[in-house]
């Protein structure tokens with residue numbers, strides 16, 4: 001008989017809500033992907049490379065041209081000089097990089113700290129390696145980190161801290177103080193860092209992304225992971241990368257070779273060309289999404305949702321306690337069925353779901369999609385408002 005290696009874990013909420021959106025003909029603002037394609041010039045380069053013989057296995061660590069472009073990018077953006085030959089690996093999405101990084105450092109019984117609400121791939125990867133996940137909840141409603149709690153949670157078994165900045169699902173971004181506190185809590189300890197920075201280019205309001213690559217002392221113990229899927233509106237291509245110092249990268253590649261060996265070849269050549277030809281794309285991405293965030297927030301201003309400020313990513317949290325006291329999984333399901341808008345309940349990203357009424361919308365959508373969604377959501381009123389009859393039932 002098969003014994004479940006991930007007891008208590010069902011199908012990821014992203015698949016569940018996307019399927020529900022499809023079943024009910026709802027607009028899908030749940031899973032984090034755009035409803036538009038990436039730049040035509042980039043797609044043209046994929047077709048070009050497919051037509052010019054780049055269809056066999058890529059090298060284990062990735063196509064050299066792409067690794068060089070990644071090195072150029074992190075030098076330009078973060079002043080970080082990496083060796084493209086041995087400090088970067090291209091992976092099938094950030095997801096595989098996260099699994100490999102966790103597998104690289106976590107042995108049976110090791111402890112790993114994550115911050116809830118936590119992206120749902122972290123804990124299963126720790127569990128599959130025999131590790132133990134320690135959850136620290138971010139403070140509601142600003143979702144800041146309680147650094148004293150981090151200090152108190154670290155012990156001699158702590159091997160890894162998993163950080164996510166800009167943060168999915170909350171949209172928080174790190175401050176200089178967070179960096180300083182991080183430095184202090186890990187000082188003198190044999191702890192590695194996994195910095196999930198897949199939304200590195202989507203930071204708003206003139207803030208700068210504080211990549212751990214900016215800080216040589218932190219980069220020296222970090223796996224810094226990003227996703228071309230998020231940056232180039234191409235999540236289905238499954239291309240991401242990991243940067244780490246040589247000894248960590250050697251071990252990472254030892255594992256990566258037996259999981260996926262290598263990553264899509266024509267996509268890698270195309271991304272290398274595009275990074276070289278159009279670096280402005282990633283420089284302009286923050287403004288591109290800020291416009292969508294601002295539009296969505298303006299459209300939702302007359303709704304009864306209370307929007308929690310988003311400083312980065314393409315997600316917007318919304319508190320619906322003025323509308324209903326249903327738990328968020330029920331509320332999100334009803335929103336999909338009855339109002340034809342799918343969102344993500346955020347309690348599923350917690351070990352101990354707090355008493356919150358918050359769901360996540362993905363605003364990486366055409367402006368017309370956002371307008372249509374807002375129109376539907378504005379029609380949702382509190383029980384007293386009269387139009388949301390089911391909410392009345394649920395709150396009885």
Ligand SMILES: Cc1ncc(COP(=O)(O)O)c(C=O)c1O
Pocket residue numbers: 032092093094095096119164168196198226227228229230235238239240
């Ligand atoms: C925080 C975070 N990390 C990692 C990933 C996975 O990225 P990829 O699609 O490149 O595997 C996602 C995707 O939604 C994410 O939001």
